[in-house]
Amino acid sequence: MPVENLGFAAPFFTVRYVEGESAVPVEGRSIVLNLAEAALGVESQTLSCLNSAVVQNCTLRNVERAVIVDGFDAHADNDALFDRVRSAWPSAFDVRGEERLRGVQHYMSPKVWRGNIGLTMYHAGSVPLNVGLHKDHPFCPVSGFREVHTQIVGFGKMQQCRAQDVGTLYLEEQMAPGVTHRPMYDAAGNYPWHQYETVTPGIFMAVEILPQGAAIPGQEARND
Numbered sequence: 001m002p003v004e005n006l007g008f009a010a011p012f013f014t015v016r017y018v019e020g021e022s023a024v025p026v027e028g029r030s031i032v033l034n035l036a037e038a039a040l041g042v043e044s045q046t047l048s049c050l051n052s053a054v055v056q057n058c059t060l061r062n063v064e065r066a067v068i069v070d071g072f073d074a075h076a077d078n079d080a081l082f083d084r085v086r087s088a089w090p091s092a093f094d095v096r097g098e099e100r101l102r103g104v105q106h107y108m109s110p111k112v113w114r115g116n117i118g119l120t121m122y123h124a125g126s127v128p129l130n131v132g133l134h135k136d137h138p139f140c141p142v143s144g145f146r147e148v149h150t151q152i153v154g155f156g157k158m159q160q161c162r163a164q165d166v167g168t169l170y171l172e173e174q175m176a177p178g179v180t181h182r183p184m185y186d187a188a189g190n191y192p193w194h195q196y197e198t199v200t201p202g203i204f205m206a207v208e209i210l211p212q213g214a215a216i217p218g219q220e221a222r223n224d
Helices: 078-088 092-096
Strands: 003-006 014-034 040-042 045-047 052-070 106-108 112-114 117-124 146-153 156-161 169-175 193-198 202-209
Touching (some): 014 040, 014 146, 052 146, 078 117
Antiparallel strands (some): 003 014, 014 052, 040 052, 106 117, 112 117, 117 202, 156 169, 156 193
């Protein structure tokens, strides 16, 4: 199926997963994230791999693999949206069990896998969020694991540090709706100490990319 509606963020957003389409129309405003090595076209511009943007009333060209989030700005009251999200999504600590997430106002949608790519929405409910600096991803203990995050609602920042201390911060990227931070992993899939931090309460999408041939953690027999 070249264009597939994914239900993991419903009813709050419509997410389309696209593979192998020469032309994909966008009506209104949407966020598009390119998941392919080849660039995709937006009018006379292009989006390279793991780059994203807000697009409006246009046709995307040469889409090898991408995700499109429709309705990201369709909610007139973000606080009301966040209340609904918190009633629908469990806390990240309850799902993942990582101690750094205990007591943190961090909520997550179901996760969906398409091929080697996992997609999850997260609601970051407090300022600061305090998810804690980390460099390992125990929920995906696979060598060569890659991950980026795309801001959907609200504003955040991705921070990189030399040590497990925010005082050693050396790079910070501001994230507004439609922004994906630059990849921070090296060629071997190693990460610096890093964390997502809030500027305002918000929602972002995590994109997890497994190396070729790796099994989906905890879902080896599933693909839903």
